[in-house]
Amino acid sequence: MKIRLLTLALVAALFALPVTGPAAAADSYVIDTKGSHAFVQFRIQHLGYSWLYGRFNSFGGTFTADDDNPGNSKISVEIDTASVDSNHAERDKHLRGSDFLDVGKYPKATFVSTAVKKTGEGTGVVTGDLTLHGVTKSIDIEVKEVGRGKDPWGGYRLGLQGSTTFALKDFGITRNLGPASTHVEMILSIEGIRQ
Amino acid sequence: MAIRNTDETYGSLTVVIHWAVALVVFGLFGIGLWMVDLNYYSTWYHKAPALHKGVGILLALIMVFRFFWRWLNPTPKPEPGQQAWEIKAAEAVHRLLYVLIFTVLVSGYLISTADGKPVDVFGIFSVPAILSGLPSQEDVAGQVHLVLAVSLIGLAVFHAAAAIKHHVIDRDATLKRMLGKKKSGPSPQHSH
Numbered sequence: 001m002k003i004r005l006l007t008l009a010l011v012a013a014l015f016a017l018p019v020t021g022p023a024a025a026a027d028s029y030v031i032d033t034k035g036s037h038a039f040v041q042f043r044i045q046h047l048g049y050s051w052l053y054g055r056f057n058s059f060g061g062t063f064t065a066d067d068d069n070p071g072n073s074k075i076s077v078e079i080d081t082a083s084v085d086s087n088h089a090e091r092d093k094h095l096r097g098s099d100f101l102d103v104g105k106y107p108k109a110t111f112v113s114t115a116v117k118k119t120g121e122g123t124g125v126v127t128g129d130l131t132l133h134g135v136t137k138s139i140d141i142e143v144k145e146v147g148r149g150k151d152p153w154g155g156y157r158l159g160l161q162g163s164t165t166f167a168l169k170d171f172g173i174t175r176n177l178g179p180a181s182t183h184v185e186m187i188l189s190i191e192g193i194r195q
Numbered sequence: 196m197a198i199r200n201t202d203e204t205y206g207s208l209t210v211v212i213h214w215a216v217a218l219v220v221f222g223l224f225g226i227g228l229w230m231v232d233l234n235y236y237s238t239w240y241h242k243a244p245a246l247h248k249g250v251g252i253l254l255a256l257i258m259v260f261r262f263f264w265r266w267l268n269p270t271p272k273p274e275p276g277q278q279a280w281e282i283k284a285a286e287a288v289h290r291l292l293y294v295l296i297f298t299v300l301v302s303g304y305l306i307s308t309a310d311g312k313p314v315d316v317f318g319i320f321s322v323p324a325i326l327s328g329l330p331s332q333e334d335v336a337g338q339v340h341l342v343l344a345v346s347l348i349g350l351a352v353f354h355a356a357a358a359i360k361h362h363v364i365d366r367d368a369t370l371k372r373m374l375g376k377k378k379s380g381p382s383p384q385h386s387h
Contacts, residue, residue, distance in 0.1 A: 092333065093334055
């Protein structure tokens with residue numbers, strides 16, 4: 001009898017372990033770069049004939065999600081500009097150089113949100129300061145939540161996708177790539193692990 | 196002029212290779228400096244690097260042959276009247292020229308193959324990547340390539356100035372024998 005009760009208690013305790021309390025007003029998340037479940041990609045036209053995709057392999061950041069008060073949500077990302085990767089060694093070397101990112105002078109690009117506005121169910125616009133190539137400007141990122149929930153390993157995750165487009169020359173990158181390639185689109189896929 | 200070197204002078208093959216490599220090295224340097232500043236819309240934007248890389252690989256093949264040719268040939272003795280320091284300096288500079296050419300060629304190759312892609316040589320053949328994916332490979336190799344190329348040109352200019360010094364100031368056969376103008380064998384005797 002005692003052993004059965006003990007077993008029952010143990011089993012109950014085991015089932016109780018994954019239980020997480022109700023979500024706090026503002027949850028903090030760390031972007032899961034360790035597991036590489038986040039991607040900072042870009043695309044730009046090549047001569048007006050095709051899209052050229054690339055990404056930054058090394059970056060990090062955090063965000064807070066406040067469901068009750070979305071305006072309170074925040075995100076902050078830091079990108080190692082030297083990690084640019086468009087699958088072409090000579091092109092990437094050129095991109096890192098003074099004609100484009102000038103990573104020797106500007107090894108980091110950052111985005112820090114200043115405002116978040118909910119626009120619909122799971123969608124919003126994140127306004128923030130992008131510092132790229134030594135220039136800081138306010139940009140808007142269209143954001144959509146992809147999903148959230150528990151993972152099989154004891155964690156809780158929330159994922160977002162976002163996109164924004166800006167002119168290279170707005171950030172001091174003036175290399176002439178032709179009339180079809182004045183703007184670059186950033187494509188973001190971010191998954192955070194709740195802390 | 197004999198094809199092979201002798202103890203007194205260089206053979207014709209050595210002479211041809213020497214001047215051909217000199218021309219190619221200076222040519223590649225010029226193209227290299229010019230091509231990296233080309234505008235995206237220049238018609239030479241792709242052609243110049245393709246030429247630079249193709250010729251670079253062919254130069255590497257010539258240098259491999261040259262290395263073996265030098266090994267299999269006598270090296271002409273220093274001209275009479277040379278100071279000990281001059282002889283040592285010449286040996287060091289010549290060795291350093293070989294080392295610099297080799298490292299410039301290898302570092303250039305490592306730029307283009309950093310992402311695993313091969314180097315194409317005029318559409319005739321390709322040299323596959325052997326070492327790729329090293330952190331910042333193309334950037335580090337690029338810096339090495341530029342710095343050593345400038346050093347190579349500097350040393351080559353010094354080497355040329357030294358040859359001219361031997362020719363004009365010392366009035367010895369040092370330059371002549373790399374022009375195939377020194378007669379092999381003992382100097383002509385006065386007739387009896």
